[in-house]
Amino acid sequence: MLGAVNRVLLGFFGMLLLAAGALVLTASWPFGGRHAPLLTAEVRRRYWHAEGWWWWAVLAGLGVCVLLALWWLLAQLRRSKLAAVVVDTGDGAFALLRGRALEAAVAAEAGAVDGVAACRVALRGRKGAPTLRVALELEPYAVPGDALAALAGPVLSHARASTGLPELPVEVRIRVAAHRAQRVT
Template identity: 75%
Template sequence: MLLATVNRILLGIIGVVLLAAGVAVLTPLWPLGGRHEPLLSAANRERYWHAEGWWWWAVLAGLGVCVVLALWWLLAQLRRSRLPAVLVDTGDGAFAVLRGRALEEAVAAEAGALDGVARCSVVLRGRQGRQGRRGRRTGPKLRVELELEPHAVPADALAELAGPVLSHARRSAGLPELPAEARLRITSHRARRVT
């Protein structure tokens, strides 16, 4: 969710900057000598190259930083935050594949039916392991976001989530250890205006 927000903000800023630059170049009010002139004339390039030797290095460093940031952003997009599937041991030596979305939907439906829960969203992620290589995914982890109604008791909702809901998910998926992180939020009800 945070990554989606950062993406929207970055794309919005980049879009506004590119739009402003495009409008400035296409209008006759271009401040650097007119619409049909280059951004840097040959005289300006010579002056900056010889008189201000640091300027080109600063431009190259700025472009290098932009390339590194763009590559970092691209790699962040390619990294999967959700697990697509979980292997379930059937007990007779065979394994079944449980789709991650199916497990998420089942836990969300069961947790959403709890008393005092207005809405629930669940994401199945890969847990980062301490052993082995850094960043290696060792097992699934649930991230549960509960939106509670104003009358709900957070401790009761958390106890019901940690008890029956998660134990049912562990049994169903064949995962004796299925850690979960819960985030609770209270809904805000706005009073209706009576006319």
């Protein structure tokens, strides 16, 4: 949902900036023509001399807008999921474990636990310090403590053994699936 909103806002602001840029490049309305300056000398003198803070406020506002735009651009370029984990094989060699493979393995093993309706797993963090985010959706009859114990026991011990990280941090979110009663006729 957030990705769709982000794309719509990106498209809207992109079209708005494209239209504004085309307007400025063609030097049409509301400007005085192709060779006229954007701000006349009279307007510049009036604001510069009458209100000395005006231009500094304009520059500060534009600077904040540029910094926010750069921050947003860097946030778009950053990956939210970790692509791979470096695994030490113990004999001096290293291997790369794909993030999707680890996510799928943990999700499949956690999904097989009794009472778990669905499981989503995301590998986050950095290559040197990965973190697992597990979202469990439990059946209405399931006991959350039992499902969490099953996840913390064999499921996560397999994940920690396969990554070679005995202290692999895990964040678990538990949700109970809605009960759908059947109509008896």
